[in-house]
Amino acid sequence: MLRGRDALQREQALARAGSQPLQAWSAVPLTQSPDYSRRSVAGARPLGPVIQLGNSLLDEQPGARLLLPVRLADDSMLLLDLGWLADSRPQPALLLPPQLRGQWLPWHGRWTLPGARSGVAGRVDEVAMASLPQVYPGRWRQGVLVLQPALPGLQMWPLQPPLSAQRHFAYALQWAVLALCLLLLLRPRRWRKG
Incomplete structure (x- = not known):
């Protein structure tokens, strides 16, 4: 249920910001704090090397988000x-244009x-967000700006959660019904006669 609620809040925030x-x-x-706004x-100016967030599937293809x-x-x-x-493609030259557009997300x-490999450079399984201010001291903004469009040679990472809120709620309902069926099947015999 909590994942469904979180997904629903994100979907609603993205819809509001999109307009x-x-x-x-x-x-x-x-x-x-990040407010899903388009900015x-x-x-x-780049501070350091690209962080390749591996194990990022897109359309069932393995790849990395480049941060x-x-x-x-x-x-x-x-x-x-x-x-x-995609893991099968070489990394293109990544030149930041003078003007960037994107959506500011948590x-x-x-x-x-x-x-799992955690870090702030190279290929990692998770970004060590708490380490960024230690490696690059200064005033850090929260969240991430997801570029729209992505830089040339890259695909845009989807803003919507991979599972919609409705699918999360349906999944929770499915488990609740299964639990109820299990309780009915396993209840003591004396309850069945009464």
Whole structure:
């Protein structure tokens, strides 16, 4: 149920933001949380190497989301989602245009197994978000700006959750019905006679 509620909130926030005009990043206070808004950013400069977030399936193909920590014109820092790259393709040259457009989303952590590689450079299984300010000291913005469109040679990472809220709710209902059936089958005989 909780996953369904989270997915529903994200779907609703994306729908609201999709109907709003593109806003300049310069008006965003440093303390503001990601609000799914569509933003334009000028003059972003890379801080370090690309982070390849592996194990990112898109249309059932293995690949990686390419993430880049950048410094913005106001000297704050932000993580950009440049797009998705299939494992079978070489990484293209990644040049940031002077003007970027994207949607500002909260960062969603991943479920990883023990031994997963966490980091802020190279190919990782999860981004060590808490380490970004240690590696790149300064004023960090929350969340990630998912570029729309993705950089040339990359595919845009979908903004919608992979499972809709309705599918989460249906799944929860299915388990509730199965549990009820199991309770009815396993109840003591004396309850059946009464």
